[in-house]
Amino acid sequence: MANDIKILTEHINIPGIETFEVYRKAGGYNAVEKAIKKMSPDEIVEEVKKSGIRGRGGAGFPMGMKWSFLAKPEGVPRYLVCNADESEPGTFKDHYLMKNLPHLLIEGMIVSSFALGANKSFIYVRGELMYVVRILEKAIEEAKAAGFLGKNILGSGYDLELVVQPGGGAYICGEETALLESLEGKRGNPRNKPPFPAVKGLYQSPTVVNNVESIANTPWVINHGGEEYAKIGIGRSTGTKLISASGHIKNPGVYEITLGLPVDEFMNSDQYLGGIRDGHYLKAVVAGGSSVPILPANLFYKTANGEDRLMSYESLSDGGFPTGTMLGSGGFIAMDETTCIVRNTWNFSRFYHHESCGQCSPCREGTGWMEKVLHRIEHGHGTMSDIDLLVDVAKKIEGNTICPLGDAAAWPVASAIRHFRDEFEWHINHPNEATKPGAVYMGAEILA
Amino acid sequence: MSVTFTEDKLKKAQEIILRYPEGRQKSALLPILHLAQEQFGWVSSDTMDYVAGLLSITPVEVYEVATFYTMFHLEPVGKHVIEYCRTGPCCAMGGEEVFSHLKTKLGIKANETTSDGLFTLKEVECLAACGWGPCFQIREKYFMHLTNQKVDDIIEELSK
Amino acid sequence: MENEVPLIKVTIDGQEIRVPVGTTIMEAARQIGPSVAPPAMCYYKPLQGSGGKCRACLVKVAAGSEKDPRPMPKLVASCITGAQDGMVVENFTNPEVVEARKGVVEFLLINHPLDCPVCDQAGECHLQDFAFENGVGEKRFVEEKRTFEPEDIGDKVQLHMNRCILCYRCVYTANQLTEKRVHGVMGRGDHAQISTYIKNSLESDFYGNVIDVCPVGALTDKTYRFKSRVWFSKPVDAHCACEKCSGKVQVWYKGDEVIRVTARKNQWGEVEDFICNTCRFDRKKTSDWVIEGPSKVARNSVIAQNKYGLNQGKKPEFALNYAAKNFKGIDDARDYNQNLDEIKKSEDYKALMQKNDKFFSKEKSLK
Ligand SMILES: Cc1cc2nc3c(=O)[nH]c(=O)nc-3n(C[C@H](O)[C@H](O)[C@H](O)COP(=O)(O)O)c2cc1C
Ligand code: SF4
Ligand code: SF4
Ligand code: SF4
Ligand code: FES
Ligand code: FES
Numbered sequence: 005m006a007n008d009i010k011i012l013t014e015h016i017n018i019p020g021i022e023t024f025e026v027y028r029k030a031g032g033y034n035a036v037e038k039a040i041k042k043m044s045p046d047e048i049v050e051e052v053k054k055s056g057i058r059g060r061g062g063a064g065f066p067m068g069m070k071w072s073f074l075a076k077p078e079g080v081p082r083y084l085v086c087n088a089d090e091s092e093p094g095t096f097k098d099h100y101l102m103k104n105l106p107h108l109l110i111e112g113m114i115v116s117s118f119a120l121g122a123n124k125s126f127i128y129v130r131g132e133l134m135y136v137v138r139i140l141e142k143a144i145e146e147a148k149a150a151g152f153l154g155k156n157i158l159g160s161g162y163d164l165e166l167v168v169q170p171g172g173g174a175y176i177c178g179e180e181t182a183l184l185e186s187l188e189g190k191r192g193n194p195r196n197k198p199p200f201p202a203v204k205g206l207y208q209s210p211t212v213v214n215n216v217e218s219i220a221n222t223p224w225v226i227n228h229g230g231e232e233y234a235k236i237g238i239g240r241s242t243g244t245k246l247i248s249a250s251g252h253i254k255n256p257g258v259y260e261i262t263l264g265l266p267v268d269e270f271m272n273s274d275q276y277l278g279g280i281r282d283g284h285y286l287k288a289v290v291a292g293g294s295s296v297p298i299l300p301a302n303l304f305y306k307t308a309n310g311e312d313r314l315m316s317y318e319s320l321s322d323g324g325f326p327t328g329t330m331l332g333s334g335g336f337i338a339m340d341e342t343t344c345i346v347r348n349t350w351n352f353s354r355f356y357h358h359e360s361c362g363q364c365s366p367c368r369e370g371t372g373w374m375e376k377v378l379h380r381i382e383h384g385h386g387t388m389s390d391i392d393l394l395v396d397v398a399k400k401i402e403g404n405t406i407c408p409l410g411d412a413a414a415w416p417v418a419s420a421i422r423h424f425r426d427e428f429e430w431h432i433n434h435p436n437e438a439t440k441p442g443a444v445y446m447g448a449e450i451l452a
Numbered sequence: 453m454s455v456t457f458t459e460d461k462l463k464k465a466q467e468i469i470l471r472y473p474e475g476r477q478k479s480a481l482l483p484i485l486h487l488a489q490e491q492f493g494w495v496s497s498d499t500m501d502y503v504a505g506l507l508s509i510t511p512v513e514v515y516e517v518a519t520f521y522t523m524f525h526l527e528p529v530g531k532h533v534i535e536y537c538r539t540g541p542c543c544a545m546g547g548e549e550v551f552s553h554l555k556t557k558l559g560i561k562a563n564e565t566t567s568d569g570l571f572t573l574k575e576v577e578c579l580a581a582c583g584w585g586p587c588f589q590i591r592e593k594y595f596m597h598l599t600n601q602k603v604d605d606i607i608e609e610l611s612k
Numbered sequence: 613m614e615n616e617v618p619l620i621k622v623t624i625d626g627q628e629i630r631v632p633v634g635t636t637i638m639e640a641a642r643q644i645g646p647s648v649a650p651p652a653m654c655y656y657k658p659l660q661g662s663g664g665k666c667r668a669c670l671v672k673v674a675a676g677s678e679k680d681p682r683p684m685p686k687l688v689a690s691c692i693t694g695a696q697d698g699m700v701v702e703n704f705t706n707p708e709v710v711e712a713r714k715g716v717v718e719f720l721l722i723n724h725p726l727d728c729p730v731c732d733q734a735g736e737c738h739l740q741d742f743a744f745e746n747g748v749g750e751k752r753f754v755e756e757k758r759t760f761e762p763e764d765i766g767d768k769v770q771l772h773m774n775r776c777i778l779c780y781r782c783v784y785t786a787n788q789l790t791e792k793r794v795h796g797v798m799g800r801g802d803h804a805q806i807s808t809y810i811k812n813s814l815e816s817d818f819y820g821n822v823i824d825v826c827p828v829g830a831l832t833d834k835t836y837r838f839k840s841r842v843w844f845s846k847p848v849d850a851h852c853a854c855e856k857c858s859g860k861v862q863v864w865y866k867g868d869e870v871i872r873v874t875a876r877k878n879q880w881g882e883v884e885d886f887i888c889n890t891c892r893f894d895r896k897k898t899s900d901w902v903i904e905g906p907s908k909v910a911r912n913s914v915i916a917q918n919k920y921g922l923n924q925g926k927k928p929e930f931a932l933n934y935a936a937k938n939f940k941g942i943d944d945a946r947d948y949n950q951n952l953d954e955i956k957k958s959e960d961y962k963a964l965m966q967k968n969d970k971f972f973s974k975e976k977s978l979k
Pocket of ligand 3: 724725726727728729731732733734735737738739740775828829830
């Protein structure tokens, strides 16, 4: 298997690649030419379907299928909205891609908009990344000047305008319907579904929302064909995936990996993460952004059945909630033995509490409740019944909310307790030791 | 206090409003609140009323939005607002130590402003720079791979 | 034309009904009757866009439709989910639903002040009913409750944010009935609050309706504050020739005195005709009204059933447990039908007033 094919980042190290000129010389915008001059919108949708590419924003929904669901009523505009709200803790791959390869995203937006019949498309970037907004706006100006955007693109009669929209600081606006609300100038309250965006999205019109990385894959699919794309990767995990890695590893950063890469190789080879920092060892991994279940090192390397885990949608989720996790957004967080799981769980829980939009009662009240209980345990005031209480509160949130943020808040807590219950118990039983700075439970020995 | 945009900002605001389909000018709300914060440093209720006027929406629609998003400062802030990431991955990269160093250095806690009015410290959640952490943001600029030394240098530079 | 809307068959808790296409599960259940109708804390039929938020009405769809009889994987909010032909819904008969609903009750109560003894909504509070009918007595929340600074929103409507359950009904009401909404939801998460942000009062002609739609004691009538407990007053249907609204109201008497005027509500607690502020706040004399006769009182009202009086042994436990812990001065055995003035003179009440000094001083400063 070709482990090092780079669909997205092949040209990332060329100096000046963020400019139109250099990007074009490196073969950029060929996909626009091919798509607009030689292909029909339906043919493009077909290629994307064949590629088998799944959404890279977290849920992994097949992109071609999503596109084919788009309603096409007469006389109603359709919209493509790119989700560049990237705020899931551990995830910084879209940031990396946009700041280094703005034109790749613009090119993807043009071909995707053409395929969907959208004449006005939006890139919703989290507000904190205002400098990236400016990079993208500059790239758009350049593309427009070269005739790849605006009216009558390449003389085809197809018009497209791209708008870069900054958010205002709210993780929840990454949820696609909250994003649409926000884009309409409202509070980022997720909508009840149905109706789905494909039927009633932005301005009540049919809308496709896709992640930055998903869209950035489309130029390659058009240039090489969906079938070629589907040959890369493993099983239903086709193509490559950007993984943003952080934590106690030797080489934090963003990597483009071919899906199916063995976890061990990704974790320990020098080409990728280079292993855990010297003198330490891996304790736990959050493989796909803070929302996915945490795994202890042993279950991360091998599934419960003893098979080697691979970096793919299927392999990482093998075992389901009890012993598996998810590829999610590709936000990979490695933790060595100096990490206090209780503290980390509290930290994540605080995040969800802070980011809940507050619309539905289980999430609004439950996230705060979990945070407060975890805060107590972490600070030496927990009781044994708190552990079961947390599990129960998590269960009462999960599945009962308007949007998946409720689940995302529940899973990290429930999985941390599932796999590291002894650590929670130790905290509760040894409040004095546990609250010493840097104290970490390590089975029989205590690191302090 | 009457609030108005400079000519430049007003022109920019009008450009932004025109980006959206007709009748959808409310979409310009977030970008224009950012513009306002750029000019005034923070977003007062007078500013919000002014923005409501620009977009022909009711003031309460602006209040609801401005209070939802965490980037808008609803109270006056210091000259430099340091927005420090407190989320797990950054902590794993050593964020907590650097943050406490920063607090000691400035002599303030989160959500406070130094007495000279130079720095306001805010804790924020993940800034999408986790592997490059610890990190903070001052206005549009990201400061990454922070160490105590780097923090000292940055504060020194900005105190000049 | 109406007859031409095709009918579909829905089964809810074993009872079948035929409803027009497009009917929600909630509305279908309500047509069968109160025994199968899910509780609703945010949905309010007359208010466009309401529903979907509180999750009180979650139900299990055991079979999606005739065509696709698979069950739905998650519980769904019945107030916003359309019924399908052949759909089978489980409500009170499904343990998963009962469990989830207990969760919702608990979530709504953990930060709720539960100051029912001094709350103007007590007796006609949907949260009391919801918790009484669907909750558990046990209390597991030991953290400090979230509180909000009191906010003055004018001389007609009293806001107690601590009691708000963020159902958004009052926001939809203002959107629908007034020209310019001046209040809304500020902030987010569990600190989101109903507010005008800057000092502002709710004044337009129809704003008073927020009081009637509010399921709890978060928005109450200032002109009625502490005048009576609801179970001591008698509602009559009345009307007047009003130039602004239908003029069809309920006039509430305590003795001969008109103590408040509200809109009339149907059996689900929903307003039938929204009324104007003049009718609500200014027409407080019997001579302002043509009296039609005693109101039909809603099924679950304390006014009708004297619920708390009859079920002495089964009082709303959550409230009493809570009160016992927090307001130790209250004697649980106290007769609920005591006259308010007597209660006010009692030692219990005085002790309570003192214990909650902070709370009351805030209240008074707002009056
Ligand atoms: C709370 C929450 C936050 C999310 N944040 C993001 C995000 O930052 N970026 C993103 O692309 N998708 C995010 N998603 C997923 C989106 O809702 C949506 O599934 C995605 O943008 C679809 O694009 P894709 O199919 O290309 O992945 C989030 C979902 C939830 C529930
Ligand atoms: S689950 Fe949380 S974030 Fe999602 S709609 Fe409900 S309150 Fe908002
Ligand atoms: S709102 Fe209802 S539950 Fe809350 S204090 Fe008032 S009567 Fe009691
Ligand atoms: S004040 Fe009342 S009506 Fe308004 S949101 Fe709160 S509970 Fe609902
Ligand atoms: S955790 Fe700090 S930037 Fe992501
Ligand atoms: S009544 Fe259905 S969610 Fe509130």
